[in-house]
Amino acid sequence: MALEESHVRRAAHLARLAVSDDQATGFVDDLSRILDMVDQLQAIDTEGVSPLAHPLDATQRLRADEVTETNQRDIFQRCAPAVENGLYLVPRVVE
Amino acid sequence: MHDKTLTQLAASLKSGEFSSRELTAHFLQKIEKADSKLNSFITVTGEQALKQAEAADNARAAGETGILTGIPLALKDIFCTRDVKTSCGSRMLDNFIAPYDATVVEKLNAAGTISLGKTNMDEFAMGSSNENSHYGPVKNPWDLTAVPGGSSGGSAAAVAAGLVPAAMGTDTGGSIRQPAAFCGITGLKPTYGRVSRYGMIAYASSLDQAGPMARSAEDCAHLMNVIAGHDVRDSTSVARGVPDYTDTLNAPLSGLKIGLPKEYFGDGLDPDVESAVREAVKVYESLGATVREVSLPHTHYAIPAYYVIAPAEASSNLSRFDGVRFGHRCKDPVDLIDLYKRSRAEGFGEEVKRRILIGTHTLSEGFFDAYYTKAQKVRRLIRQDFLDAFEDVDVLMGPASPTPAFDLGAKKDPVSMYLQDIYTIAVNLAGIPGISVPAGLAGGRPVGLQILGTHFAEAQLLNVAHQYQQATDWHLQLPAFAEEYA
Numbered sequence A: 001m002a003l004e005e006s007h008v009r010r011a012a013h014l015a016r017l018a019v020s021d022d023q024a025t026g027f028v029d030d031l032s033r034i035l036d037m038v039d040q041l042q043a044i045d046t047e048g049v050s051p052l053a054h055p056l057d058a059t060q061r062l063r064a065d066e067v068t069e070t071n072q073r074d075i076f077q078r079c080a081p082a083v084e085n086g087l088y089l090v091p092r093v094v095e
Numbered sequence B: 001m002h003d004k005t006l007t008q009l010a011a012s013l014k015s016g017e018f019s020s021r022e023l024t025a026h027f028l029q030k031i032e033k034a035d036s037k038l039n040s041f042i043t044v045t046g047e048q049a050l051k052q053a054e055a056a057d058n059a060r061a062a063g064e065t066g067i068l069t070g071i072p073l074a075l076k077d078i079f080c081t082r083d084v085k086t087s088c089g090s091r092m093l094d095n096f097i098a099p100y101d102a103t104v105v106e107k108l109n110a111a112g113t114i115s116l117g118k119t120n121m122d123e124f125a126m127g128s129s130n131e132n133s134h135y136g137p138v139k140n141p142w143d144l145t146a147v148p149g150g151s152s153g154g155s156a157a158a159v160a161a162g163l164v165p166a167a168m169g170t171d172t173g174g175s176i177r178q179p180a181a182f183c184g185i186t187g188l189k190p191t192y193g194r195v196s197r198y199g200m201i202a203y204a205s206s207l208d209q210a211g212p213m214a215r216s217a218e219d220c221a222h223l224m225n226v227i228a229g230h231d232v233r234d235s236t237s238v239a240r241g242v243p244d245y246t247d248t249l250n251a252p253l254s255g256l257k258i259g260l261p262k263e264y265f266g267d268g269l270d271p272d273v274e275s276a277v278r279e280a281v282k283v284y285e286s287l288g289a290t291v292r293e294v295s296l297p298h299t300h301y302a303i304p305a306y307y308v309i310a311p312a313e314a315s316s317n318l319s320r321f322d323g324v325r326f327g328h329r330c331k332d333p334v335d336l337i338d339l340y341k342r343s344r345a346e347g348f349g350e351e352v353k354r355r356i357l358i359g360t361h362t363l364s365e366g367f368f369d370a371y372y373t374k375a376q377k378v379r380r381l382i383r384q385d386f387l388d389a390f391e392d393v394d395v396l397m398g399p400a401s402p403t404p405a406f407d408l409g410a411k412k413d414p415v416s417m418y419l420q421d422i423y424t425i426a427v428n429l430a431g432i433p434g435i436s437v438p439a440g441l442a443g444g445r446p447v448g449l450q451i452l453g454t455h456f457a458e459a460q461l462l463n464v465a466h467q468y469q470q471a472t473d474w475h476l477q478l479p480a481f482a483e484e485y486a
Helices: A005-014 A021-043 A073-077 B006-015 B020-038 B046-061 B103-110 B153-160 B177-183 B217-227 B271-286 B299-320 B336-347 B350-363 B368-392 B414-421 B425-430 B458-471 B480-484
Strands: B041-044 B072-076 B114-119 B166-171 B186-189 B209-214 B257-261 B290-294 B395-399 B434-442 B445-452
Touching: A005 A021, A005 B350, A021 B299, A021 B350, A021 B368, A021 B414, B006 B020, B006 B217, B020 B041, B020 B046, B020 B072, B020 B114, B020 B153, B020 B480, B041 B153, B046 B114, B072 B103, B072 B153, B103 B114, B103 B217, B114 B153, B153 B166, B153 B177, B153 B209, B166 B177, B166 B186, B166 B217, B177 B186, B177 B434, B177 B445, B186 B217, B186 B458, B209 B217, B217 B434, B217 B458, B257 B271, B257 B368, B271 B290, B271 B395, B271 B434, B271 B445, B271 B458, B290 B368, B299 B350, B299 B368, B299 B414, B299 B425, B350 B368, B368 B395, B368 B425, B395 B458, B434 B458, B445 B458
Parallel strands: B072 B114, B072 B166, B257 B290, B257 B395
Antiparallel strands: B041 B114, B166 B209, B186 B209, B186 B434, B395 B445, B434 B445
């Protein structure tokens, strides 16, 4: 499956990555070579094989729905770029 | 002290030959003297280490000691360490002071070990040469023009150079075993879920696993005794009893059935690496093992499957780096989207971006089934290859890497770098454990013998590796660099 620059631009937008025109060209090149290598998978017959998501086929363990964490907001916000009154600051979203 | 194994150092601490403070100061001095040449550490926590060492000495005086009390270690900079910078080799986290300890770190602290600092690595563990670090490449102590392997390259180089007796690494596609092979040390990737991933910065969550890197299998057994086990904070960690990994180290190997996967001895394998591995297998035969050829027919598809699954998981895991809650934030964002896009573009390096883009693309509408679902089906076939092989043999053996350490700057094309991991990557897809042990030199650079076992066979792998290390001394050989800076 050939990769086009529009695919790279779409992925970059979905992944929230700023990519310049020059970089986009470079990524088309690199990603195309990676996907060419990946395309070898198409040669295998996987009819009737179910996908494997977890190497041990484990299922999600459940626990009682009880509060176990204490509030550590101040500690966690110490490494934030910008906070005020316990809130994370971002550019204005709603006018 | 630099040439002693962790096991020997523990015995010396116990007998009172030296204190943990003396031992810790010795290694800190070595780092100070030698690491400008290697770049194996991102952060050295000398002051904190000496405090920990004093506490360990006091605990010993009070009779409250375990085997590892007072032993200095290093941690790959992927493990969160409370109040210490945890960069994951990325500009994105250059300013990140972790607010909590990873479970592995918590357990090592509780066992009385001393952390000397955080080791260099490929950014977000994405790489096989340690050339993808924001903090610059690491040099291989066996040859300063060679790479140490990756992504746990700093941990491997530091141990090989005698800057620290052991270090923790992580392995998503070979990141413990390949650098251990390149640097001539012993490195174990446990079964997926054997060691908690809590506080280990996630790359590909269904593949990531932490493990020890040290001089010997015996050293790794002691470390596994501390770090293995269930953790309620990691829902994928396995609730299953942990054996004492040192108990079975000396079990005899007579009757051991070794399989040599024919696909691991094919095209692209360096002849000197092959002969070193075949010599090692002969040693096992002399110890009473039997050897036969086996087949892992889907080996060739492991790298293609990995480069769908790992980037897909990475693209999801790395979406947390948004410039809002922690990590790098761009200057003067005009709006929220600009903040996200520029913070991430500035914070991530090239290889990380490539994998995020690959993962986002293959998971996106119209491509998901052709790539992701297909790769997961192939993953099942790859795992089945191993399960079938373990019906007939106890362990598999082969090279950890097709070549010895390559030169810095030698692999500029990403795909040629990826192909280096041909013998390690399927192991993560299958979730089985693997260990690399030093098995000789090729052109002055170390060769690693990789030994694979079925799920939860760590004790057996350590036994098999230990018996080889009782019969040979490759694991005790040090690079000239380690002697020069002794």
